[in-house]
Amino acid sequence: MTCFLFTKNRVSVFLKKEVQKLRILFPLECVVLRGIFKLGKKSHDVLLTRTRLTWTPIIPETPTGEVCMLQPGVLLLQDVFAVKVKRRRAVGHQSGGAVLGVALFCCRRRGRRLEEDTLHLHNASAEHTHTWYNTLKELLKEISSRPRYLKVFINPSSHRKEAVHIYREHVAPLFKMADVRTNITVTERKGHALSVMKECRLDEYDGVVCVGGDGSVAELCHALVLRAQLDADSPEQPVKPVLPLGIIPAGSTDVVSCSVHGVRDPVTAALHIVLGHLQQVDMCSFVSRGQLVRFGFSAMFGFGGQSLARAERKRWMPSSRRRDYALVKTLAKLRPEDCQLSFLPTKKLTKNLLEHRISIMSIPCLSPHVPQGLAPNTSLANGSAELITVRNTSRSEFIKHLKRYSSSSGQFSFSFVETHTVSAVKIRPRSLIGWSEDSEEEGDSKTTPIIQSEGAAFPWNIDGELVEIANEVLIRVHSQLITLYGEEVQEAESTVSCSCI
Structure with a gap:
């Protein structure tokens, strides 16, 4: 807080400048209420408009005629979620008591977190306090996006x-x-x-x-x-x-x-x-043979689907141990999926690929494990998804690719990794080679394909849920299909690092 000292003949000039500054800050806002409240132990001149509350300490002139002008505090009403009348109550009493003033419950930002905070406005006048309380309640009700x-x-x-x-x-x-x-x-x-x-x-x-x-x-x-x-x-x-x-x-x-x-x-x-x-x-629709499978935000085929399928078969394990087991086991038996991949942004492209992993994500998919997201090149509402393909490569190179997700960048800087911004993707497995945990557990060779009977399904990881699909899958991006409470963020708070690979 900065303090400026002025003599009497300079006060009026300074005040005019301050009024001009306030007019710039609040160009079309009129004052709804004005009153005197104590914040802490000091009296303040408090102004309420339809969008904000401002308060300035009241400091009297000194005997020498000097005036101290302080910068006002500001609280936006969009950050206030509740207002209550403060009372002095005896121990054990749930109602009544002398009025002490008004408390405004608001949020403050600390990095990416929102934290609860309170502004206390003290005034012993019941009439004055209730006027402010009722006015604040009405102004908060006018924010239409808030749920009741x-x-x-x-x-x-x-x-x-x-x-x-x-x-x-x-x-x-x-x-x-x-x-x-x-x-x-x-x-x-x-x-x-x-x-x-x-x-x-x-x-x-x-x-x-x-x-x-x-x-x-x-x-x-x-x-x-x-x-x-x-x-x-x-x-x-x-x-x-x-x-x-x-x-x-x-x-x-x-x-x-x-x-x-x-x-x-x-x-x-x-x-x-x-x-x-x-x-x-944005959301995606997942359709197979003309039938809707589900709506979702992200999907993994290949490594992501196989590791989730293994984890689901070990539900008796604790969750963290189950994830680590599935990841290590799938890496040990790493094999690609033979599939045909078609995708659309500006023109249709088709490739025949041996893939270790294909991911389609319409949101960045941030998490403490991957602070910048599995798909950092997309956003929440840009009407497109990020397609990430990892072609057949050695196990050691694939592990290097996975480990870079937990660092700042570089997960896509490999010759066997491609990324595309897409609006639609079609994936068609090109054989009856499916996936079977049982036959692998029995000690089959890593290089021997697992031939399943007709109707064999491939494991997909769709938003962390195992979905088994036997045929081709068409994925379409639907722009801004759903509304979530929250806001666009660029990076997640990192509190966990992966130690299993």
Whole structure:
């Protein structure tokens, strides 16, 4: 805080300049309320407009005629999510008590995190305090993107089974403070949220919230688009859902949450929801033989699908150990998939490839493991996806490629890696060679193809969920198909490093 000292004959000139500065800062804003409050132990002149609150310390003239002018504090109302009347209450009393002033609950940014903060305005006048309280409440109601009633789904089995605790301890208090009502469903099985979403009256709600990991998020995003298609009687074309989805991270990687929050932090996610921060996000449709498989954000074929399939067959293991086991086992038995790949941006391109891995991602897929994302060259809402192909190469070179994802850059600077910005991709396996964990476990040669019976399916990793598909897959990008609570971020907070390779 800077202090300027002036004599009387210079005060008027200085004040005129300060008024001009304020007019530049607030060109079309008129003052809604003006009053005196104490912040800490000092009295302040407080001004309220329709978009912000400013306060300036009141400092009297000194006996020598000098005046001290201080820079005003500023709080934007878009960062305020609740306002309460402060009272002095006796121990054990839940109501009543002498009025002390107004408390404004707001968020402040610390890096990529949003944190709860409070501004206390002290004034013992009940009439004065309630005038400010009622006016502030009305101004906050005018922010139309903020929810008032939410449908909440909690997956109690996510990651370390902490989702219920995370919601009760970190999220529910913020929703209550912001006067957000909730209707909660604790899911009991895979597909439970989808079945509820098909039947419930969505017009009662302002948004939907998912407390869980990437699997739960994928199920609810898929359900929202399907329900929008059903309501619009449009079975052939994807329809943008009316309601936004909020994601409270409670999984092991939380890729979608990190992509719209930058951190795996439930308080940050909850504050984005109560403040009504909305971000349009692209999605993909996955279709096989004319039938919709699902909607999602990302998919991996080859190495990513094989490692997930192995992990799913070891569900009895702890999650972190299961992931490490599957990764190491798949690397040990590394083999490419023979497929035909066609993709579209400006013109159709077709290649016949032996691929270790193909990834299609419509969002950057940020996570603590991969701070810049699996697909750093795409964004949340640019109407395209990033196609990453890794051709047949040695195991050591492939491992070098994987390890660079956890560093700052360079994962694509290999001759066997290609990236393309696409709007559609078609992948057609070129043989009946499928994938079988059982035959590999029995000690088959690494170079011997595993011939499966007719109808053999290939494992796909779609948003962290295992999907087995026997035929070609057509993937289309749908621009800004869904709205999520959050904002565009460039990089995720890195707190975890991979030590398994």
